[in-house]
Amino acid sequence: MLLNELKVGEQANILCISDDVFRTKLLEMGIMPGTRVTLLLKAPFRGPIAFSYQNTLLSIRNEDAQQIAVDKLSIQA
Amino acid sequence: MKIALFGNPNTGKSTVFNLLTGLRQKIGNFPGVTVEQKRGVLHVNGASHELIDVPGVYSIYPSNKEEKVVYDLLFNSSDSDKPQLGILVADASNLSRSLFFFSQLIDSGLPMVLVINMYDVAQKKGINIDISELQSAFSQTPIVIMNARVGLGKERLMQAISEQLGALKAEPSIVTNSLKKLSDLAGQETEANARNTYLKSIIHRVLQEKEGPIRTHPLDRWFTHPIAGYVIFAAILFVIFQFVFSFAAFPMDAIELGFEWLTRWLRDALPDGPLSSLICEGIVPGISGVLVFIPQIAILFFFIALLEDSGYLARAVFLMDRLVRPFGLNGRSVVPLLSSMACAIPGVMATRGIPNYKERLITIFVAPLMSCSARIPVFTLLIGLVIPKMKLLGFIQLQGLVLLGLYLLGIVSALFIAWVMKLMINQEKRSYYLMEIPEFKRPLWRNIFLTVFEKIKVFTTEAGGIILAISIVLWALASYGPREQRRAAIQALKTTDTYMQGSTEEQDGLKNSVLLENSYIGIVGKGIEPMIKPIGYDWKIGIALITSFAAREVFVGSLSTIYANGSSGNDFKLSSKLKQQKNPDGTLVFTLRSGISLMVFYVYAMQCLSTLAIVKRETKSWKWPLLQVLFFGLMAYAGAWICFNI
Incomplete structure (x- = not known):
């Protein structure tokens, strides 16, 4: 499933990021396949989403979140 | 000598900069671009050095035109602009991410000082950093623990800077060839992977962390709520505008009255003639016309800095981005545009927070269409003149309705032109909106005061002339x-x-x-x-x-x-x-x-x-x-x- 499809509070591991430039940018920020993320906020009207990883709350746009494939974990945060 | 201050966004870099330089700051631009560059004077052992505040980034490889200044500063600047020493401010809660950028800077051959900032906050979260282990991994770099918000660790940092300056060799060290060209995206990805693997082994030894993901603050649910979020944002803006209009009027009147008095006095004191006329009707009103904007600029920036420093602004940007994006604007355009309804000058100056050049340019361009307070006397006069005093449906004032219509016309036109510009301006590269939402913090008055002071200074010195x-x-x-x-x-x-x-x-x-x-x-x-x-x-x-x-x-x-x-x-x-x-x-x-x-x-x-x-x-x-x-x-x-x- 894609990152933007997670519900608020759901955890997932990142599987892959399709866009080259975006993948490199995220890699430089320490986000890569295997990184555990928790979706924490969703802006109204399919606006940006915010997820936490390590100790950061990072927001990205909905369509950019669609570039990120994740593997949802069954346990909830 | 030039010393550059680096760091990821939200690591307290500006706080460190303000702490070290205080009022000895100069605002300018990086060569050839419109990216703001703050320079400050730093005295170390009696010698004065120039501290350059570098924009907050995650990597030396830029993801947009603005971030390229970091790469250019290191590799393409003239010898006189090239920094001889770098300071990296790392957020103790996010050590591994800061170390990524830090290790790139080390590889560039620049001697460094590493600041671990906000360690107290990290410890409360159950994060422990083994500093001596970290020191052994980066033996060439002094490491300083700081809590810049309360001014803790300033002496230690000065000491470390002084040591590093003393140890500078005449010959710069050779740049490690692990760094890639800007165009080499594949190479950058390989490098980032290798760097992450290498840093993981260090982090593993250095960092002790309690497991468990962070949660958002309870307030965040309300600040980003589909209804309450907008209501809160509107209420905050309402309060700010109340303050701007009620508090700015008094000093503005005082300035105008003072200058009227000065003009009268000068007219009496000076002999009649062209010189008196030039001074009394040209120069003095001109200066008054510049100074009269200062109260509005000061009050607006006081509130904008307050929203920024407390962490609320990031929530507002998160909430508004989707609404304004169809018009080629960024969530960060919203506060500058709304500020322009008081006065376009602080509005345009506030666009510095918009990371994307195209979106920033569009925001600047349409800002004057937002109906500012200087239009109010004109509208009031004309409405009183031609619009009959009557009520629609028994309770709606027609005159008030016309005034509202004029404001709406400005807003709708601004959005329309922004949309047209979005279609017309080409962007060379796709941009990403990556914004950290910082934790809520108690605002730091020093930071807010310095922001207000800077904005007034820039306006009077650069636009005033x-x-x-x-x-x-x-x-x-x-x-x-x-x-x-x-x-x-x-x-x-x-x-x-x-x-x-x-x-x-x-x-x-x-x-x-x-x-x-x-x-x-x-x-x-x-x-x-x-x-x-x-x-x-x-x-x-x-x-x-x-x-x-x-x-x-x-x-x-x-x-x-x-x-x-x-x-x-x-x-x-x-x-x-x-x-x-x-x-x-x-x-x-x-x-x-x-x-x-x-x-x-x-x-x-x-x-x-x-x-x-x-x-x-x-x-x-x-x-x-x-x-x-x-x-x-x-x-x-x-x-x-x-x-x-x-």
Whole structure:
């Protein structure tokens, strides 16, 4: 499933990021396949989403979140 | 010597910068781009060095044009600009991410000092850093623990800087070839992977962390709520505007009164003549015209800095981004645009927070369309003149409704033009919106005070000169004219009945009116009459249009002079005088049509020198302010024509 499809509070591991430039940018920020993320906020009207990883709350746009494939974990945060 | 201050966004880099340099700061731009560069003086062991605040980034490889300044500073700057020492501010809660950028800087060959900031916050979260283990991994770099918000660790940092400066070798170390060219994306990805693997082994030894993901603050649910979120945002803006309008009015009046008093005093003290006139009517009002903006700039930036420093602004950006994106704007455009409803100057200056150049440019371009407070006197006068005092449905004031309509026209037009610009400006690269949402913090007064101070300084020193110069030119054009023509006009006036029967005050008023009519501006005003006739104005309005190019509210004063109203402060008298004005063919000058046409003209026309000066400053070119004059001028004319003729 894609990152933007997670519900608020759901955890997932990142599987892959399709866009080259975006993948490199995220890699430089320490986000890569295997990184555990928790979706924490969703802006109204399919606006940006915010997820936490390590100790950061990072927001990205909905369509950019669609570039990120994740593997949802069954346990909830 | 140059010392560069690096760091990820939200690591407290600016706080460290403010702590080290205080008021000894200078704002400029990085060479060739419009990215803000702050430089400050740093005294180490009696020698003074220049500390450069580098924009917060995650990597030396830029993800947009603005971030390229970091790469350029390291590899493409002239020898005099090249930093000899770097300081990296790391957030203790996010050590591994900071170390990524840090290790790139180490590889660039730059001697470094590593600051672990906000360690107290990290410890509360259960994070422990083994500093000696970290030190052994980066043996060449002194590591300093700081808590910059309370000023803790400043001495240790100065000590480390001094040590590193003392150890600088004459020959710079050789750049490790692990760094890649900007175009080599694949290489950068490989490098990032290798770097992450290498850092993981260090982090594993250094960092002890309690497991478990962070949670959001309970307030975040409300701040980003589909209904409550917008209500809270609107309420905060409402409070800010209340403050701007109620608190700014007092110092603004004081400044204007003070300068009026100064003018009177100077007029008495100086011998009559062109010099006295230049000082009293050109220079002093020009300076007053610059200073009068300071209260609004100060109050608006006080609140913007407060929202930013507390962490709320990031929530507002998160909430608003989706709504304004169809128009080519960024969530970060919202606060600058709304600030422009008080005054476009702080609005344009606040666009520095927009990371994407295209979105920033669009925001700057459309900001003057948001109806600012200087339009209020113009609208009030015209609405009182042509809109009947009546109620719709028994409770809606028609006059108020028209005023609201003018504001909405400005907002809708701004969004429309932003949308057109989005389609017209090409972007070379796809941009990503990656924004950290920081934790809520108690605002730091030092940071807020320094922001306000900087903005005022930039406005007065950089825009002030342009505003003053053009004010003086406008003064000269309004107070000089062909000598013979003016003398003849005054002679002719003196033979009229109205003049001979008038009191001294009325005679002075009539004289001033005739002098303005026969000044260079008056001649131009008459000259453009054929142009403004189709939109319903006579040459008198033409003169007021030209003089209000300096600032919109001048319109009221100019009409007052032209119609020989005498004391310019009396709006009621002016209004009743204007109501009786007739065209040569006997029709009224101010009708519903010409009045609305004039209001629409003021919604669009780019009549504010100060905004133009600050747009020039922010975009580093005259191209954009001139485009604003031309384009908004055309819109004003077209809109006014439509209103007058349909």
